[in-house]
Amino acid sequence: MEKRFNEKKRIDRALQILKKEKVEALLINDLTDIRYLSGFSGDEASALIAPEALFLLVDSRFTAQAKLESHFFQTLKISKRIEDTITLINRLKIKKAGFDPHTISYADFRQFEKGLTKTALVSVEEGLRLLRVRKEKEEVKTIRQAITISTRGFQKMKEKIKVGLTEKELANIYESEVKKAGADKLAFDTIVASGARSALPHGVASEKKIGARELIMIDFGIYCQGYCSDETCTVVTGTPTAKQKEIFSIVKNAHDRAIEKIKPGISSQEIDKAARSYIAKKGFEKYFAHGTGHGVGLCVHEEPRISSLKKQILEEGMVFTVEPGIYLPQWGGVRIEDMVVVTKSGCEVLTLVPKQLEIIN
Structure with missing residues (x-):
């Protein structure tokens, strides 16, 4: 309802x-x-x-x-x-x-x-x-509820991650847990992409089994009372390699730089540039091939578009994702995605899961 x-x-x-x-x-x-x-x-x-x-x-x-x-x-x-x-x-x-x-x-x-x-x-x-681009306070409140439910499901799923489980089994755990917590339905097919498959930005969960010392990119979201959540976390099974830590650190810094730029009056292209230029500086520009973010509301993808392709001036009340990533073919990938709402002087991160390279033992 x-x-x-x-x-x-x-x-x-x-x-x-x-x-x-x-x-x-x-x-x-x-x-x-x-x-x-x-x-x-x-x-x-x-x-x-x-x-x-x-x-x-x-x-x-x-x-x-x-x-x-x-x-x-x-x-x-x-x-x-x-x-x-x-x-x-x-x-x-x-x-x-x-x-x-x-x-x-x-x-x-x-x-x-x-x-x-x-x-x-x-x-x-x-x-x-642009009719729906600025969210009312009640809309933001409802989005927060969706995020809270989604977070519960993710945390429950994370507790059950272990080597040998399939990606589909993990996705099914998330779906079961969020429905128990009050989700109306999934916002999209849950992405669980492990090992080399994490280089697929939209690698929907497969029958592949989780291996040791693998990155797992998990993109998840639900509908609650008509509104969506959307978030991505990347975790690792066992002690991360030096390269895994390096790529995660680059993506995290790009993510943080983009969020620091957000405020009313700034162009969406500047937000994209903050993330993209940092990744480019580190030598991975061609491995970040999508926009930095998108609006979320009644649809999981709506205005504003945080991209180099389109200039849009940010306004208070806009809700969107910040989700830079690096995807290396045959190796794997990292994406970090948070949802934010533009405030009078900056932004507030709405999503609740800390964005750090979490080690699953």
């Missing part, structure tokens, strides 16, 4: 997008945005937001649920989502409707174009993409 948030304030922000983009209505097709604005948690719907009315379009499977969950939207029972949405827009005589082109298929777009002969469809991608 998800918490109730202040959808009225969220709707007001959506209406500001409408004014800024000079459109008469917003056509929302992304289910996460629909849930954010209306509270509806079903798995098929469209929404239309106009100054005079808010519509949630669902078929007969979801009408009762929509009426129960969506306090500010008028629920419309439909049978054909695209055709019935076109009928509604035509009935309202909307001349200009904003939408996010990334949330609709080409086939559906062509159908809308064909049916909306008197309505111009205008991309408002930027506005909708």
Whole structure:
């Protein structure tokens, strides 16, 4: 059961997008945005937001649920989502409707174009993409709850790590423990990658058995009341080698330098640069091939993107990961990932597991 948030304030922000983009209505097709604005948690719907009315379009499977969950939207029972949405827009005589082109298929777009002969469809991608980027206090509180549950599961799993267990067995222990602790579900398939497999940034748990003196990269997260956690720890079975300690130290220093830079007004590219330039200085630039972080909220990957590819100014209330890594083929890899929230003067680390090279004996 998800918490109730202040959808009225969220709707007001959506209406500001409408004014800024000079459109008469917003056509929302992304289910996460629909849930954010209306509270509806079903798995098929469209929404239309106009100054005079808010519509949630669902078929007969979801009408009762929509009426129960969506306090500010008028629920419309439909049978054909695209055709019935076109009928509604035509009935309202909307001349200009904003939408996010990334949330609709080409086939559906062509159908809308064909049916909306008197309505111009205008991309408002930027506005909708940033709608959820600043988290409310209640959202951060819920994310903290997700992190607390996830931490319990990780600690329980860590107690059971031993040579000879498979990666899948460890992942299953985590999943079992977080569900006992109150998780709704996993945020993603748990990554447990050991030995040379830890060089795979998204090495989902396999049947490989954990060996002695191996690095184990564990990336884990859950959903709690609609919100995600996401964290990565790297541990070692037995006494670490000099190279394992060296690579871990480089990644940890890059991670810490990035976190030290975080504050309102700074560019996301500067955060990425703080981590990436340190890793490059140590000679491992080509082995860090992903962004330094990403937003986390209703989705495990959302805005802001902490990357060299995109400039985004940080604002108070943004929640995102900091997760530099080094991945050496045929040897292994290290990633350290924490979640942070931007505060008035800097940031707060939300995740709870200390980031040190923990030795599992």
